[in-house]
Amino acid sequence: MCDTCGCGDTKIIPVEVHDRILADNDRQARHNREHLEADGVLAINLMGSPGAGKTALLEATARALGGKRKLGAISGDLATDRDAERLRAAGVPSIGITTGSACHLDAAMVHHALHDPPWRSIDCLFIENVGNLVCPAIYDLGQRANVVALSVTEGVDKPLKYPVMFQRADLVVLTKVDLLPFLEDVSVAAIADALARVMPEPRMIAASARTGIGIDAWAAWLEEQRHPSSARSRESYPG
Amino acid sequence: MHEYSIVQALLERVEQEAAARGARRVVRLWVRLGELSGVEPELLATAYETFRERTLCESAPMELDRVAAAWACRRCARPLVGARRCPECDVPATLVAGDEIVLSRIEMEVPDV
Numbered sequence: 001m002c003d004t005c006g007c008g009d010t011k012i013i014p015v016e017v018h019d020r021i022l023a024d025n026d027r028q029a030r031h032n033r034e035h036l037e038a039d040g041v042l043a044i045n046l047m048g049s050p051g052a053g054k055t056a057l058l059e060a061t062a063r064a065l066g067g068k069r070k071l072g073a074i075s076g077d078l079a080t081d082r083d084a085e086r087l088r089a090a091g092v093p094s095i096g097i098t099t100g101s102a103c104h105l106d107a108a109m110v111h112h113a114l115h116d117p118p119w120r121s122i123d124c125l126f127i128e129n130v131g132n133l134v135c136p137a138i139y140d141l142g143q144r145a146n147v148v149a150l151s152v153t154e155g156v157d158k159p160l161k162y163p164v165m166f167q168r169a170d171l172v173v174l175t176k177v178d179l180l181p182f183l184e185d186v187s188v189a190a191i192a193d194a195l196a197r198v199m200p201e202p203r204m205i206a207a208s209a210r211t212g213i214g215i216d217a218w219a220a221w222l223e224e225q226r227h228p229s230s231a232r233s234r235e236s237y238p239g
Numbered sequence: 240m241h242e243y244s245i246v247q248a249l250l251e252r253v254e255q256e257a258a259a260r261g262a263r264r265v266v267r268l269w270v271r272l273g274e275l276s277g278v279e280p281e282l283l284a285t286a287y288e289t290f291r292e293r294t295l296c297e298s299a300p301m302e303l304d305r306v307a308a309a310w311a312c313r314r315c316a317r318p319l320v321g322a323r324r325c326p327e328c329d330v331p332a333t334l335v336a337g338d339e340i341v342l343s344r345i346e347m348e349v350p351d352v
Contacts, residue, residue, distance in 0.1 A: 008350045008351060008352060009350075009351040010263065010348045010349060010350055010351055011348070011349060011351040012266055012346055012347070012348050012349075013260070013346070013347060013349055014344060014345070014346050015256055015260070015344065015345045015346075015347060016343070016344055017252070017256060017342045017343060017344060017345060018341060018342075018343050018344075019252070019341065019342055020340060020341055020342075021245055021248050021249045021252060021270070021340050021341065021342050022245070022248055022340060023252070024248060024251070024252075025248070102241075102244065103241055104241055104244075106244070134241070134277060135241035135277070137277050138241060138245075138276070138277045138278070138340070139241075163275060164275050164276070164277035164338075165277075167275060167334070196323065197323070198323075199323065200310075200323050200324075200331035200332050200333065200334075201331045202323075
């Protein structure tokens, strides 16, 4: 016992925690989800490689659905507001999140972005994540569904190389299918086969933002998601 | 490289637990990491080595317990190896282990009162 400062003796104790390291993010995501669901906003976490065609898919979505549904977007990028600018030009109210060096969006960033109106009055909010097939899969944002945009030019083995991303996807939109005639080694069947190996419920829509192929099917899928019973994402994050 | 964000969240969480018990330092901590968690053990260890300096965890080694992925049928709960669908029930498999990013245990030095 130390009589000088009264610090006392010490002992070593074990503390059992058994909690997700990202529990704070999970709590924030639950909060986002509660607000979005209460306001009737369908939130989609759109992920994919840089250049997979996420923004182009949303521009095509705006052309197909713009008159029927109120759309909104949050776009994450390391630098620049370019995606949000493109979407605003396409008639979609959009806010850009510049993440600096962060390779993903997290629930707090989305919450911060959601504090600006007019999110409550929209039907469908696209959260366009940072282009990356690894990190964004780990962070729940409060979305109802995860969608991965995978372009045919990325080849057929991306689902096998990045299983975590695809395993958590409710839907894969295979983009740029108008380029298939130029890609000898790529087939839709081979990509579907790779997805079936990693996705519990493989679902893929082949689309082209340029020609409009598949955009109707994508729009129909979005309409389906407006009925909460069809969504799976809320259970794909543990804890 | 989200491993750095994970380590920051880990250190915050450990410091909360330590502060609640008046701990002076953390002796050791245990983390469970699933095969399909999307976190690379080696990158996580490197990030931890970098960030633990000048924190309560400065002298605390991190033990990583790897957890293999395991799938089971959603309906009958039968374990499924190598398949994403139950052959009996014809429903999709669900991941029952392997996505953990969990702080399981902390050993810390506290006042003996």
